[in-house]
Amino acid sequence: MFDTRDDAAFVRFDRVQKSYDGSTLVVKDLNLDIARGEFLTMLGPSGSGKTTCLMMLAGFETATSGDILLGDRPINNIPPHKRGIGMVFQNYALFPHMTVGENLSFPLEVRGMGKSDREAKVKRALDMVQMGSFAGRRPAQLSGGQQQRIALARALVFEPEVVLMDEPLGALDKNLRERMQYEIKHIHESLGVTVVYVTHDQTEALTMSDKVAVFDDGKIQQLAAPDTLYERPENAFVAAFIGENNTLRGRVTAIEGDICTVRIGGDMQVRALRVNVDGEGAETTLSLRPERVQIDAGEDRFDNIFTGKVQELIYLGDHIRVRVSVAGNDEFIVKVPNATGERKIKVGEELRLGWTAADCRALDPS
Amino acid sequence: MAQADAGPALTGASGSGRSRSGLVTADGTPLRRALERAERRRKLAAFLLVAPLLAFLLVVFIFPIGQMMWRSVDNPQVVDAVPRTLEALRGWDGNELPEERVFAALHADFMADAELPRREQKIGPMGIRLNYELSAARGAISRTGRNVESFEPPYKEAFLDQHRLWGDVELWRIIQREGRPLTLSYYVAALDRQYDADGSVVLRDENRRIYVSLFMRTLALSVAITFLCFLLGFPIAYWMSILPMRYANLLMICVLLPFWTSLLVRTTAWIVLLQQQGVINTMLVTLGIIGDDNRLSMIYNMTGTIVAMTHILLPFMVLPLYSVMRTIPPSYMRAAKSLGATPATAFRRVYFPQTLPGIGAGAVLVFIISIGYYITPALVGGQTGRMISNEIARHMQQSLNWGLAAALGTMLLVGVLILYWAYNRLVGADTLKFG
Numbered sequence A: 001m002f003d004t005r006d007d008a009a010f011v012r013f014d015r016v017q018k019s020y021d022g023s024t025l026v027v028k029d030l031n032l033d034i035a036r037g038e039f040l041t042m043l044g045p046s047g048s049g050k051t052t053c054l055m056m057l058a059g060f061e062t063a064t065s066g067d068i069l070l071g072d073r074p075i076n077n078i079p080p081h082k083r084g085i086g087m088v089f090q091n092y093a094l095f096p097h098m099t100v101g102e103n104l105s106f107p108l109e110v111r112g113m114g115k116s117d118r119e120a121k122v123k124r125a126l127d128m129v130q131m132g133s134f135a136g137r138r139p140a141q142l143s144g145g146q147q148q149r150i151a152l153a154r155a156l157v158f159e160p161e162v163v164l165m166d167e168p169l170g171a172l173d174k175n176l177r178e179r180m181q182y183e184i185k186h187i188h189e190s191l192g193v194t195v196v197y198v199t200h201d202q203t204e205a206l207t208m209s210d211k212v213a214v215f216d217d218g219k220i221q222q223l224a225a226p227d228t229l230y231e232r233p234e235n236a237f238v239a240a241f242i243g244e245n246n247t248l249r250g251r252v253t254a255i256e257g258d259i260c261t262v263r264i265g266g267d268m269q270v271r272a273l274r275v276n277v278d279g280e281g282a283e284t285t286l287s288l289r290p291e292r293v294q295i296d297a298g299e300d301r302f303d304n305i306f307t308g309k310v311q312e313l314i315y316l317g318d319h320i321r322v323r324v325s326v327a328g329n330d331e332f333i334v335k336v337p338n339a340t341g342e343r344k345i346k347v348g349e350e351l352r353l354g355w356t357a358a359d360c361r362a363l364d365p366s
Numbered sequence B: 001m002a003q004a005d006a007g008p009a010l011t012g013a014s015g016s017g018r019s020r021s022g023l024v025t026a027d028g029t030p031l032r033r034a035l036e037r038a039e040r041r042r043k044l045a046a047f048l049l050v051a052p053l054l055a056f057l058l059v060v061f062i063f064p065i066g067q068m069m070w071r072s073v074d075n076p077q078v079v080d081a082v083p084r085t086l087e088a089l090r091g092w093d094g095n096e097l098p099e100e101r102v103f104a105a106l107h108a109d110f111m112a113d114a115e116l117p118r119r120e121q122k123i124g125p126m127g128i129r130l131n132y133e134l135s136a137a138r139g140a141i142s143r144t145g146r147n148v149e150s151f152e153p154p155y156k157e158a159f160l161d162q163h164r165l166w167g168d169v170e171l172w173r174i175i176q177r178e179g180r181p182l183t184l185s186y187y188v189a190a191l192d193r194q195y196d197a198d199g200s201v202v203l204r205d206e207n208r209r210i211y212v213s214l215f216m217r218t219l220a221l222s223v224a225i226t227f228l229c230f231l232l233g234f235p236i237a238y239w240m241s242i243l244p245m246r247y248a249n250l251l252m253i254c255v256l257l258p259f260w261t262s263l264l265v266r267t268t269a270w271i272v273l274l275q276q277q278g279v280i281n282t283m284l285v286t287l288g289i290i291g292d293d294n295r296l297s298m299i300y301n302m303t304g305t306i307v308a309m310t311h312i313l314l315p316f317m318v319l320p321l322y323s324v325m326r327t328i329p330p331s332y333m334r335a336a337k338s339l340g341a342t343p344a345t346a347f348r349r350v351y352f353p354q355t356l357p358g359i360g361a362g363a364v365l366v367f368i369i370s371i372g373y374y375i376t377p378a379l380v381g382g383q384t385g386r387m388i389s390n391e392i393a394r395h396m397q398q399s400l401n402w403g404l405a406a407a408l409g410t411m412l413l414v415g416v417l418i419l420y421w422a423y424n425r426l427v428g429a430d431t432l433k434f435g
């Protein structure tokens, strides 16, 4: 096949299925295209099959059916050491009996590279992760964050075209994790390498990726850029999994073009954007971000106006989370920014809440 | 409360301590002393906990070993039996037979010994002792002892008439040489050497050298057994370490079976299998691989020792290996492969080096146990499969030459310690992982 387009799929999962035990599918019909130079994150709850997908790509697990292609070449039958894919493991897997320098020069040695070339490359890779002076240390003499950098440098030193990372920052504390996120992103941009990144931390996924594939139940629920994922989730799982979300369940009573009317609870009618609704009379889940709800709303600007009673206030510094009881739903959350001029809200107060139909997405029932 | 009471006294007493370390605790005790006191109590508690074991070891291990080492140089027999003779022999040049006065002294010694109650007599043990150096010495002495009362001066003739050995300068040299409370002659014998006429140490006749070659054979057998255990144990340990726990335990039981069956059952099984009319030979003959008239001899020789001991010592190799391998995460091998190493390279460069602490521990265990192993070689080793321990046992139980047994045992012990020391210098004993 000839494929000269730049945005052509570089890594492709083509109807891939995987079963470990022969009775349940851990990965069900996975189709995924990853462009050259892209930073793709696989995000999903525990057990959703992310690691399995990564292992199939790296060659440590075989796909039960379907093809995995790397640059148009099926790689199902290529053993891992011939795939030329770098990998950062969750526990780093730095070889404990070798120094940092030996760890880094290992992939170059097994490729038969000469000593001087090796040393130059190792030095460059160490400098890239700002660990230039640590070449003589053993992995056990490094902190978690330093080991992480070395693992990253080792996966990159032999200049693979694809690098896989399986929750590489899982063991680090919050501050360090944020710094490393930035550094990994930075390295990705400067090297132009294709990265497939696995995490179950949604903030990490949203801040680092070009594209995020949300996994659940062995399937990709949505594949999109971070902002799309957050603002325009396509199903109830994605809406609930990414960010904070108000979920309202109801039945569609009318549809006019893009807008549908949904009856919730007893007599409450909500106008919502029709995203993933079968038709009139169908069950649906409404998804509404807490920050898109306005308090003290004027009639004219909002499609939906309701009153609710304040149940609880949670102070979070930059904003206040207000838990309101709306139409029998006690878990309705509104985020009120902590800006100058905002009035004080008290528990027990009646609030007028408003939101537009465009911000309220009618999704599949869940 | 107690602190407040103790406070002033302690501060007063600790002036010098404070000036040295500077820091003091809240109640004024110098920090160093407070720390020492707390440490001391902990150490005392720890010591009390191990004290019973220490006492036990002292009684049943350290003390007997000390005794054994002492016995290898202890040499009281001649000194106790013939003090007058030794006195008279002082200054003798060792070239010609001693003069009459020495024989007279010898006679006096014999007579004095005959006066003693039978259990305290010393001449008999001296005969045994001298017999180690010169066979027939014991016969000469006991025959002389029976008739010595009837001797008349000149004693020289009387002794020479009684037994021709008294006319042998060699015997007198030995009496003079061994007439000291400490001796090295057991070690000289254990190294296949002897004293010549000048009293210098020379090699024995070719056909009487046994111990050095036996030591070498023991060493070679132990190395071979250790290596075989490694060859057989490594794959099993590796396999167990990647199997699910359930199957690994099952396999472990198979490996441990030799521990759980009685030694005699095991040995009988080996005999049934390996002997000339045994299962293996019969099978080979039936299959036509070997002829009926040249059946393999696989037992009562070195092969028997190697086979049986490898079987018995295998668990000592497998257990440390398994416990080390179990802790090596599979991600190392995966990482190596993802970095481009072929499975063989990944194994050699990444997996194998990490098993070295287990290999070291297993090899040290197997080697040290097999170098002193006794019962299996005795049962299935025959002549060529004997090891040094069998010789030690023979001297303790049959020839009753405890001094020589002690010298051989001490050399074995020192040899093991030297090897362990070398291992420690080369590899480092702190890297060993026994389990």
Ligand SMILES: Nc1ncnc2c1ncn2[C@@H]1O[C@H](COP(=O)(O)OP(=O)(O)OP(=O)(O)O)[C@@H](O)[C@H]1O
Residues within 6 Å of the ligand: A020, A021, A026, A044, A045, A046, A047, A048, A049, A050, A051, A052, A053, A200
């Ligand atoms: N070697 C295996 N044998 C059998 N089942 C397995 C194996 N590895 C994973 N599974 C199963 O496959 C499913 C997906 O596992 P996977 O490791 O891919 O999840 P994950 O998305 O990476 O989860 P996590 O976020 O917890 O790492 C799980 O239900 C798991 O139990």
Ligand SMILES: [Mg+2]
Residues within 6 Å of the ligand: A050, A051, A052, A166
């Ligand atoms: Mg995982």
